[in-house]
Amino acid sequence: MKTKVLLFGQLAEAAAPEMEIFDVRDTDQLVQEINKRFPVLSSMHYRIAVNKNLITENTTLTNATTVALLPAFSGG
Amino acid sequence: MNEVKKYKNPFLRGAIAASFIAEKIQGHQTKTDIGAHSIFLGQVRADVINGKKVAAIEYSAYEEMAIEKMHAIREETFSKYALTCMHVWHSLGNVQAGEICLFVFTSAPHRKVATDACSELVERIKAELPVWGKELFEDETHQWKTNQ
Numbered sequence: 001m002k003t004k005v006l007l008f009g010q011l012a013e014a015a016a017p018e019m020e021i022f023d024v025r026d027t028d029q030l031v032q033e034i035n036k037r038f039p040v041l042s043s044m045h046y047r048i049a050v051n052k053n054l055i056t057e058n059t060t061l062t063n064a065t066t067v068a069l070l071p072a073f074s075g076g
Numbered sequence: 077m078n079e080v081k082k083y084k085n086p087f088l089r090g091a092i093a094a095s096f097i098a099e100k101i102q103g104h105q106t107k108t109d110i111g112a113h114s115i116f117l118g119q120v121r122a123d124v125i126n127g128k129k130v131a132a133i134e135y136s137a138y139e140e141m142a143i144e145k146m147h148a149i150r151e152e153t154f155s156k157y158a159l160t161c162m163h164v165w166h167s168l169g170n171v172q173a174g175e176i177c178l179f180v181f182t183s184a185p186h187r188k189v190a191t192d193a194c195s196e197l198v199e200r201i202k203a204e205l206p207v208w209g210k211e212l213f214e215d216e217t218h219q220w221k222t223n224q
Contacts, residue, residue: 006138008136008137008138008206008208009136009208009210009220010208010220049138049141049206052138052140052141052144068138068141068206070138070206071208071220072222072223073202073203073204073205073206073207073208073223074202074207074208074209074220074221074222074223075135075137075166075178075201075202075205075206075207075208075209075223076118076166076177076178076198076201076202076207076223
């Protein structure tokens, strides 16, 4: 199972703008995996959107899920 | 799959020109049930941070999510306020200090509705749209903007 991960702002700059993560069940596992690849992200603050919806707790991932890591918004 | 396409896209590349704003105002003169327009214009400020001056802001967004979110904000604002029209444009890419990066335009029969809705829209856009500003300094270094 493949999860597409999009990163924005300072997170994209520090790590990569996107990546693919395989065989993770939920967002907690996904974050662990991402932190292994990019340790710099483990100390950065962000919110998570699963298929464009912000989540506030660990969320199960199904196939064809897009997860976005969103630093604090600063539009306008 | 192309569900997003039916929503209005608030983004345009680069700065929002004064002539563009003038055209939008002109375009509403045929709508004679309108008695009040409220306009908010966000302008890039040349902040000085640790002795370095901001020359421009480079905006990026999670566009698909932002377009959906803007649609939801639009619907909620229309159901809360008796507006005749509501328009929002936000820049992406580079906007120089002194140029306009956000244009929010509400119209209603009477002023209070137009001004209240405009003000609430600006706050919601800043807080809820997945948009990021990178402040580019004159010496080509940068920092990520934070909203107050």
